[in-house]
Amino acid sequence: MYKHMLLPTDGSERSDKAADQAIKLAKSMGAALTAIHVTPEYPHFAYEESAVRIPASVKENFYEQSAQLSKKFLDKVTAAAGAAGVQCDAVSVHNVSPCDAIVAQAEKSGCDMIVMASHGRGQLSGLMLGSETTKVLAHSKVPVLVLR
Numbered sequence: 001m002y003k004h005m006l007l008p009t010d011g012s013e014r015s016d017k018a019a020d021q022a023i024k025l026a027k028s029m030g031a032a033l034t035a036i037h038v039t040p041e042y043p044h045f046a047y048e049e050s051a052v053r054i055p056a057s058v059k060e061n062f063y064e065q066s067a068q069l070s071k072k073f074l075d076k077v078t079a080a081a082g083a084a085g086v087q088c089d090a091v092s093v094h095n096v097s098p099c100d101a102i103v104a105q106a107e108k109s110g111c112d113m114i115v116m117a118s119h120g121r122g123q124l125s126g127l128m129l130g131s132e133t134t135k136v137l138a139h140s141k142v143p144v145l146v147l148r
């Protein structure tokens with residue numbers, strides 16, 4: 001029934017565990033995956049003076065390191081999917097809001113389901129759900145499977 005799942009990953013252990021389950025599920029259903037990692041926008045500073053003091057190389061370095069980390073997180077998922085024989089492409093996007101980027105990507109890629117972990121890198125695992133998962137559940141137009 002579901003043919004194309006979007007798999008958001010933040011590179012955390014919890015996210016990797018969810019990816020393993022999502023890959024098994026995709027295999028059992030003959031579905032394809034698109035993995036997505038959302039990298040943060042370079043912070044905007046409230047005071048012009050602070051922005052002036054920050055050299056351009058710092059911003060370049062920030063984007064370079066974000067891109068490297070994003071590739072590392074996504075490579076883990078695509079390698080695991082490849083080993084399981086599941087078709088999986090990967091996208092890395094900049095956005096201040098991971099939730100907005102995830103919901104937009106689901107539409108752009110024509111995904112019919114989003115599969116993600118209940119929690120990620122955050123320290124407050126006592127909370128029922130992480131903030132991005134909560135927002136994706138609230139805004140997604142396609143079904144969301146939350147894995148624990």
Ligand SMILES: Nc1ncnc2c1ncn2[C@@H]1O[C@H](COP(=O)(O)OP(=O)(O)OP(=O)(O)O)[C@@H](O)[C@H]1O
Pocket residue numbers: 007008009010012014015018036037038039098116117118119120121122123124125129130131132133134
């Ligand atoms: N930057 C991101 N890019 C892609 N997916 C993300 C990103 N951040 C979170 N996610 C997805 O959301 C899941 C839950 O993470 P979430 O951020 O909601 O909880 P958390 O990190 O435990 O808590 P917090 O609300 O403090 O961030 C992750 O396992 C991952 O699937």
Ligand SMILES: [Mg+2]
Pocket residue numbers: 010120121122130131132
């Ligand atoms: Mg988080």
